[in-house]
Amino acid sequence: MTKDEPWLTVGRLEDIPKQGSRVIAAPGGNIAVFRTVDNEVFALRDKCPHKGGPLSQGIVHGKKVACPLHDWKIQLDTGIAVAPDEGCAASFPVRVVDGVVELSLTPNTGCPNH
């Protein structure tokens, strides 16, 4: 993989449990890759904007994950906390190509907490 290729292969879709998450250990800190009940895949920095809890360990429901530490709900598509809580976890571009999950380490814009 060369530096000008933004997509990194991280595993197969089936390796992530439905309504669950797996962790990608990355240089800038862990990234959690989520798979919803409808097989949608999202990636967030594995750090709750509240007290830094590992979002990968939370319960995934709909397009949200509940942080295991204090039950903040974080939206998987944007990384933004569900109101009235405020804050965000950086989200990363992720896609599934032929059952293979590919991730970009360049976060989406909109959240300062990389």
Place this chain on the structure above:
Amino acid sequence: MDMSDMPQTKKLKLVMVGNGMAGVRTVEELLKLNPDLYDITVFGNEPHPNYNRIMLSPVLAGEQTIEQIITHPREWYAENGITLHTGKKVVKIDRQKRFVETEDGTRADYDRLLVATGSTPFILPIPGADLPGVIGFRDISDVEAMIEASGQYKNAVVIGGGLLGLEAANGFKIRGMDVSVVHIAPWLLERQLDEPAARLLQSNLETKGLKFLLQKQTAELVKGESGRVCAVRFKDGETVPADIVVMAVGIRPNTTLAESAGLHCDRGIRVNDTLQTVTDPRIYAIGECVNHRGIAYGLVAPLFEQAKVCANHLAQYGIARYEGSMTSTKLKVTGIDLFSAGNFTGGDDFEEIVFQDAGRGSYKKLTLKDNKLAGAVLYGDTLDGAWYFELMRDGTDVADIRDKLLFGRSHLGDSGHGDEKTRVMSLPDNAEICGCNGVCKGTIVQAIVAKKLFTLDEVRSHTKASSSCGSCTGLVETLLSATVGGDYSTAPSKKPMCGCTDHTHDEVRAAITANSLKSMPETMRFLDWKTPDGCTKCRPALNYYLLCAWPTEYEDDAQSRYINERAHGNIQKDGTFSVVPRMWGGLTNPKELRAIADVAEKFKVPEMKVTGGQRIDLFGIKKEDLPAMWADLSAAGFVSGHAYGKALRTVKTCVGSQWCRFGTQDSTGLGVKLEQMTWGSWMPHKYKLAVSGCPRNCAEATIKDFGVVCVDSGYELHVGGNGGIKVRVTDLLCKVETEEQVMEYCAAFTQLYREEAHYLERTAPWVERVGLAHIKSRVVEDEANRKMLAERFLISQKPAQIDPWKARAEGVASWEFKPLAEIA
């Protein structure tokens, strides 16, 4: 997107006649369930959008303004695409052609019609009733007339000493008028209060300056020189001066429109349990204009329940039924606390418990029937009203708490909040209500007012108060009801499991067994779950209920478990885990301790601690190290201690007869046997046992879910205790003679709790909710049932007693503990 290519489905037309609280709540619920089904048109008589009619009394008293009580401004209708016609009276319903028409000829076609025309004040048919200055107390225009009169005139008379009449009189008094309340009955609020409470109320109101004319019948309203009313004359010939007269003698369902359309009316529009009119199923009716099973409700809580059911049917879900409500009453006169509910007048089959302290202005009366609370009247101290209401609603057997019942829910005072004299509303704004999240009273009250919060859940999500351990829930509920007004405090008769469903915990459990629902998607489908895959509240609950109902068949859904139960360790604030191996009955030996020491050194465990449950906790373990650590512990003979689960935790023991000079039985040995029987079982909440060898009770068995206290002649069995936030001492279940009996009773009690408690309900609140008498009847008095319960427990234990640590050390769910990928 080019919409012309899309198939155009035509929306159905819903027309609502009446723009009041019940109707608008129905529309609101409908929009939540199925926002795109209808084009909605609303007709309202009054020129205003929807407002909170309950709060008219505070507006009259000058405590709130009209703007403050508007709940749905015009923008709300616009945002939701609702066509709103205010100040337009519907005079015709054409049921054949399906349209309604107003006085000025405005027409609207409908597919479904919702009649929510409310009620009108009953005006006594006496001479002078139509004079200027004679009004009801029903809407904003009445209040405006009353406020105007108070600026110009001196004498006000209120006919009717009910809730509304007293609130009107109080408002006049505050605005500086001389007020007399005329009442036909011998005491005030005769439908809500018994005589002693009413006398206390009357004397309290008299000190505020109100005058009362009881057992007086009004004969005539006298016309003055200006053409306006000037006096009230009674049948006995006496008169009192009156510049304004408010008739508050009752309300009458507004059925003129419905009757003209041929809808069957009889003291209200007759509706069925789905709020459809009995005459025409396309037409729904709701609110004060309705007669449901012979009752026309005039309080807001039942009307909101009707709204929920009605919306459910309009949304074409068709699963809800309205079966009537139990109501309670509160008077909104500042400085007066009054609460009543249920049948408090009693009768031959009723028993009464009364507490009276005229000096303190306090009166409490409870009526009991068949050991259940049937009614309550509280005057002066109404803090426990909600609790009594709950006991009535749940039909709790109160035989065992009868001696304490009058003194209220003693634990409301709460740790950190002082003694029970501390009254929530007199607390300063900076008083901490929620100790977990550091939320003060002022913050909560401000959020309730500024964000217009109505429910406990809303307060929780906006302020975080009561959202962690829940011990301050009672305090927050009190603040909520005191801030928004009493009627909102009445708990709904059904508490849904969570926002994903309208069903209660009990209904869901019953449906699972009755319909052989054996998976979560199947259960959600069958019960019309509103979300695709539930939430963090219902998923763990459903997983438990399914597992409890089908112990040998159900496939556990790990993704619906909290991380601790998925990873079989306790997550700590830094994301590491703690590991607690099981030590049977708290016993250990050099070999075990050596093995733990070796593991701790090998995995560089930063901290170790002896737990309150007599075992050893290893902290700071990285998730990826867990399976390897478990492999070592497993090799040394340890199994999981389940210190992380809604499960059997520990069995605490004292040394007992083997060593202790006071010990009466082998408490340690019995503890080990109990732990071997119960370990591995999943529970609604954490579950702890203890066995003490003598009544000195060194194992603290009387604050455990199931505690055994050995005595010389046998074993006392205690249930429903816990330490923690709200310490609760156990209740004595019974006394037995042999260890075998202890085992059987323990299995039976445990299984009854597993089968009946709500998820996340510990034994203490469960015992209080269902009553100890119920538990005794199932476990102690009914031998056959006890044996069946115990057998079901043992069956469910077979698949449960597979050590999850050993399984994972051998490779089960290995992905859980490994990153998916590592990027250098």
